[in-house]
Amino acid sequence: MAISVRPIKAELTRSLRQQILRPMQTLEEMKWPRDDDQTTLHLGAWADDRLVGIVTLYPQPMPMDPQRPQTWQLRGMAVDSQFQGQGIGKLLVKEAISQLQYRGVQTLWCDARVSACEFYKSMKFVVISKPYEKPPVGPHVLMKLDLGTL
Numbered sequence: 001m002a003i004s005v006r007p008i009k010a011e012l013t014r015s016l017r018q019q020i021l022r023p024m025q026t027l028e029e030m031k032w033p034r035d036d037d038q039t040t041l042h043l044g045a046w047a048d049d050r051l052v053g054i055v056t057l058y059p060q061p062m063p064m065d066p067q068r069p070q071t072w073q074l075r076g077m078a079v080d081s082q083f084q085g086q087g088i089g090k091l092l093v094k095e096a097i098s099q100l101q102y103r104g105v106q107t108l109w110c111d112a113r114v115s116a117c118e119f120y121k122s123m124k125f126v127v128i129s130k131p132y133e134k135p136p137v138g139p140h141v142l143m144k145l146d147l148g149t150l
């Protein structure tokens with residue numbers, strides 16, 4: 001199956017966010033505060049004309065090291081359940097990394113669900129916090145990736 005990854009508009013992220021990440025919330029609640037910032041980047045993975053994966057990225061200091069320059073956050077990482085485990089998440093993160101390297105970003109971080117921690121580790125992210133609760137979703141850890149070392 002040929003998958004293509006490319007930038008998408010914020011509106012297109014909402015359905016997968018709700019289905020995969022926050023089924024307990026409404027579609028309206030899938031509009032997140034930084035979605036329409038000029039610098040925010042939304043990437044979509046397409047299988048023909050079906051959107052099967054999403055991720056959102058924007059500049060945001062990292063909670064544990066707020067002075068660190070050129071730091072971006074990764075959010076809303078989701079792959080359609082029928083398409084998980086086929087390398088689509090990896091394609092999305094790889095494209096995110098190359099887009100951010102082009103922009104001079106040094107550090108990428110995320111609030112990772114503990115259940116997705118191994119996925120991020122497979123992309124060379126490292127855990128930098130103890131687990132914490134993030135209602136209404138559950139346990140998370142802070143993870144980061146130094147783009148300069150890739």
Ligand SMILES: CC(C)(COP(=O)(O)OP(=O)(O)OC[C@H]1O[C@@H](n2cnc3c(N)ncnc32)[C@H](O)[C@@H]1OP(=O)(O)O)[C@@H](O)C(=O)NCCC(=O)NCCS
Nearest residue numbers: 077078079084085086087088089090112113116118119122
């Ligand atoms: C987590 C998620 C984005 C990963 O995307 P994916 O397309 O399923 O993952 P990939 O097929 O690209 O997997 C890449 C690697 O991570 C591993 N991996 C993926 N999900 C994993 C999981 N939940 N647990 C352990 N390993 C996992 C794969 O085995 C693979 O390893 P490899 O490179 O050694 O073969 C996707 O499964 C998903 O949307 N899950 C539900 C929502 C979620 O948890 N999102 C993250 C919120 S922080």
